[in-house]
Amino acid sequence: MIIHHPILGPRDAQEFVYLGDASLMDRPDGMTAGIEEFHEYLYQRGNPAGEHRELWYHEQGDRSWLVVTRNTVTHEITKVELARDVARAKGRSK
Amino acid sequence: MTQSHRISGGQVDRTKTVRFTFDGIPYQGHPGDTLASALLANGVRLMGRSFKYHRPRGPISSGSEEPNALVELRTGGRQEPNTRATVVELFEGLDARSQNRWPSLRFDAMGINDRFSTFFAAGFYYKTFMWPKSFWEKIYEPIIRRAAGLGSVTRQEDPDEYDKGFLHCDLLVIGAGPAGLMAALTAGRAGKRVILADEDFRLGGRLNAETHAVGQASGADWAVAAVAELAAMPNVRLMTRTTVMGAFDHGIYGAVERVSDHLPVPAKGKPRQVLWRIYAGKAILAGGATERPIAFENNDRPGVMLAGALRAYANRWGVKAGERVAVFTNNDDGLRTATDLMARGVDVVAVIDSREGGELIPGVRHLRGAEVIDSSGKLGLKTITVRQSNGKTEDIRVDALGVSGGWNPNVNVHSHHRSRPVYDAGIAAFVPGEDGPPGLSVTGAAAGVLSTHGALRTGRDAAMAALGLTGAAPDLPEAEDAPVRVSPLWFVHHGKGRAWIDQQNDVTVKDVKLAHKENFTSVEHLKRYTTLGMATDQGKTGNVLGLAVMAELTGRSIPETGTTIYRPPYTPVAMGTLAGRSRGKEFKPFRLTPSHHWAKEQGAVFVEVGNWLRTQWVPKAGETEWRQSVDREVLATRKSVGICDVTTLGKIDIQGTDAGEFLNRVYANTFSTLAVGKCRYGLMLREDGIVFDDGTTARMGENEYVMTTTTANAVTVFRHLEFCRQVLWPEMDVQLISTTEAWAQFSVAGPNARKLLEKVVDQDISDASFPYMGAANITVCGGLRARLFRISFSGELAYEIAVPTRYGDALLREMLARGAEFDPIVYGTEALGVMRIEKGHVAGGELNGQSTALNMGLGKMVSKKKDSIGMVLSQREGMVQEDGYRLVGVKPVDPKAALTAGSHFLEKGAAAVAANDGGWLTSKVYSPHLGCDIALGYLKGGDKKIGQRMRIVNLLAGLDTEVEIISPHMFDPEGERLRG
Secondary structure, three states: OEEEEOOOEEEEHHHOEEEEEHHHHOOOOOOOOOHHHHHHHHHOOOOOOOEEEEEEEOOOOOOOEEEEEEEOOOOOEEEEEEHHHHHHHOOOOO | OOOOOEOOOOOOOOOOOEEEEEOOEEEEEOOOOEHHHHHHHOOOOOOEEOOOOOOEEOOOOOOOOOOOOEEEEOOHHHOEEEEEOOOOEOOOOEEEEEOOOOEOOOOEHHHHHHHOHHHHOOOHHHHHOOOOOOHHHHHHHHHHHHHOOOOOOOOOOOOOOEEEEEEEEEEEEEOOOHHHHHHHHHHHHOOOOEEEEOOOOOOOHHHHHOOOEEOOEEHHHHHHHHHHHHHOOOOEEEEOOEEEEEEOHHHEEEEEEOOOOOOOOOOOOOOOEEEEEEEEEEEEEOOOEEEOOOEOEOOOOOOEEEHHHHHHHHHOOOEOOOOEEEEEEOEHHHHHHHHHHHHOOOEEEEEEEOOOOOOOOOOOOEEEOOEEEEEEOOOOOOEEEEEOOOOOEEEEEOOEEEEEOOEEEOOHHHHOOOOOOEEEOOOOEEEOOOOOOOOEEEOHHHHOOOOHHHHHHHHHHHHHHHHOOOOOOOOOOOEOOOOOOEOOOOEOOOOOOOEEEEOOOOEEHHHHHHHHHOOOOOHHHHHHHHOOOOOOOOOOOOHHHHHHHHHHHHOOOHHHHOOOOOOOOOOOOOHHHHHOOOOHHHHOOOEEOOOHHHHHHOOOEEEEEOOEEEEEEOOOOOOOOHHHHHHHHHHHHHHOOEEEEOOOOEEEEEEOOOHHHHHHHHOOOOOOOOOOOEEEEEEEEOOOOOEEEEEEEEEEEOOEEEEEEOOOOHHHHHHHHHHHHHHHOOOOOOEEEEOOOOEEEEEEEOOOHHHHHHOOEOOOOOOOOOOOOEEEEEEEOOOEEEEEEOOOOOOOOEEEEEEEHHHHHHHHHHHHHHOHHHOOEEOOHHHHHHHHHHHOOOOOOOOOOOOOOOOOOOHHHOOOOOOOOOOOHHHOHHHOOOOOEEEEEEEEOOOOOOOOOOOEEEOOOOOOOHHHOOEEEEEEEEEOOOOEEEEEEEEEOHHHOOOOEEEEEEOOOOEEEEEEEEOOOOOOOOOOOOOO
16 A cells, blocks of 8 residues: 655555554543543444545654545545644644 | 468567477477467367366466466476466577376376266265275375365475565555556556556556557557557556466455566576566556356366357457357357457357347348357367257357457455445346445456446546546547447256356256255355355356356356455465565574574584574583583582573663562562662563563663573563553653664573673672672773673572673673683583572573462562552462462482473372373483582472472383472572572
8 A cells, every 4th residue: 555645745554553543642631631531442343345535653753643645445545644644633732 | 390270460569489299299389379379379179177077178268367277387396276377478498398197288097087077066075085084084085185286386496586565655556457547548648656557567558458549550559559648658658478476455456466487587687577566556456357158968068168269369369269269148248259260260150149130240140049069089189069049959069159248347355345246137147236445446357347338438437536636637548338238148058067167166957956956046155165266266157157157057046145255365465475485494584593693603603592693502522422522511610610691681771760669560569678789589470470471670860770581582572561561551751662673682501600700791790899789880991881790590699781782792802711710611601500400599480471489489469568460360269279289399219210291290109191180290310510410390288298208100101100399509508609
């Protein structure tokens, strides 16, 4: 597979490490959320046959975390974003 | 030996002779021959025995689709089984042998299987060897495997090298027949970067096997000119002997280049084969088509071949497959074989055409509406039995028969992404369907366009379209454009004998009928029940035939019946090619520590730790057993001073105005209160509350920290921190960089550690100015920048000192030389382990990915006053149980008793069953200070059992001994020594 890195252009997927569902960025605040909420966050995942947003890490590259939108059936990648930009857009801060 | 069957013409170099042997018998051929063409030239038809029935077999094809003529090449480490004689390029001294026969090819004792063929029909194994169950693995399977088989592998190491490479292009053209050459010419002339790959050693594809003219020249000569033009273009890369074996995601293609297979041994410095990964902007599949046979009784005798192959041997290699030849066809293309052979003076005794109509070939006995219904000849074809249109049967004496059932487009690569081929009734074959790999177009015969003109035209047009070329299209040379005229005939209805469909796996029409009878009627069931198409040729000649027979039996149409699809690789790929250079130690190279050379000089014993090679212990003269060395290292360190290379620990520089807060979040304990110039032990959890890693982190400046991780987790911790920084808290002002490779780091431990370090450190490091848990940027040896941390893993007065990596070796030697008066020793990972277990520090055995801080006795470190990774879920009910596992120390009541890690805790008198299990020992060493084995372990409710006696049981090791549960801090529990 080839992942079109938003900064570095097309890169072979072998340079990356896969983490999983991009919902892992929606971590609750540990000072306000309880066990139930963290359990949902950490363990509950969709498993779509089709479009899937997922986190990839450019370990053999610039160490960017990326959000890759990939079709799990065809492997077509329709969007690649810096995870930091996505997190900021979601209002994540410090 | 004379080449009795060599005729005029062809593209072999008759000025040179190549000598080779087959089953020990010497033969001669010419450069340009394949093993099969050379053997046929010498009148040898019998080349192998079949998989299951050990039937005598010869080649049916002239290419990579060959199911029968599998041979073993070379000897020793280069021995290679299951190569197809039809694609093995002849070279001087080639040593080839038949396989799957004993004692000889002509007399094979296992031929007895053929007599019992009724027992070996499809599903036989499943039905017969069901009972008794225990017999399967030990008795049935070994016997069956011996009887049914391919070649043998050598047990010796392959002496050759295999490589991997990466290529990029605008257009990859797969196959260099007329379509591929025209596509490459079109793209090449437009200045595009083109790769043209073909599995053959001679480019031109089918043009080399035909007599058609292309333009003013013969097809073969036109190919030579086209190749010459392409070779002169700097933007075109021609890859002969290169099989594009698979289409992968996003325009990536795998290709195997056989660099040296055609040579006795590879040239110096050259690999045997290269596995290429080709990144293609666009790709064109011009892989041609494969002829399929017509099944009739005993159609597998040596001498029965595909008509196109018979023609190829005559036209390309100047070889006649027999003295008296017949052709059996259901289509016009089969007739070409008869006319081509006749033109070369071969005696064509009959053309058996299953069709009633069509044109008659002059000058030959052309039987229309006739069928071949049987053949005879023990080790090779002697006669065929023909049923004429009037129903009369007649035996005709022939020693070669060309069979043509039509041509199947080579859709293989196009279906690698699960695209289903669709049936085209016009050519009675499957053509590429929808949803092939994006960017891949199919041209020529592979697309079902079976004329030369059609190939040239679609090749050009596909290249224009794929690359979006807008200029004038190149002119096409004139070429034949004959229509396809085929009347489907899959198998001949006659008699009760066996008619072969898949010759490599010995699947017959009968087997398909049996599958149908037992209701395995879907193509996928048919394939698995009969093993149709599951041999190494993936059923290139047999698949379509098999499903057509099933269609006829079920009364469904062929499109309704459907077809199976292909997976990579297109043709078999050797394991060594896939491994490339990743072989032996090169699969996972060692990382060496800065003290490695010093340690090697001392005769140190090394141990693999992750990718690292670390010193395990350093034996002194006279030490004959490892424990002597390790005990000495421990005692010497605790008595005076020892040095250990700890460079392998992960080191991460963390800087930024939010660095302190960042550490607060990633560590379970508090870091924001750490003063500049101080270190603190940090405990890192996973989000699920399990301990991830531990280490010390030092605050080197206001906004500057240095974190250490365990050796094993150096990479994953860094990855995790980047995740936290970029994804969870994107606005934090924190920067990270791994400095594991930048600093050589040594632990200096023991009562004389400070005195030794004072010999190299430029600054004052007295207890007052550099107290316990201090950290500072310093200089050593008169100005070299260094870092010093006063931390201890051993429980001794200890420091870790770091210098830029390239000075690590020098620093070690300086410390040993300048501190000689203290008798310093260098200790390895074993002594390190002894001392940390004596001190009760957790490491690998305890940081097992299943344990919480509470389990480790570190529960109080998890601060609930701040948010940190894993804090919330570490409080889950199941993880905070009062009587859960707790880290304890263990020593045997009898000091001579040996403990074993992994052994289990049991109460005295309790039966050794899982229900009574109290926990297990995680790490065990011999403590020279306590004079007995000691261990750490996780014990249920262990914190309340200190001082109690239990049993340690290991049924595998025969261990059952009484132990005392003690505090894990077994040495200097008050920590007086490390503050000294």
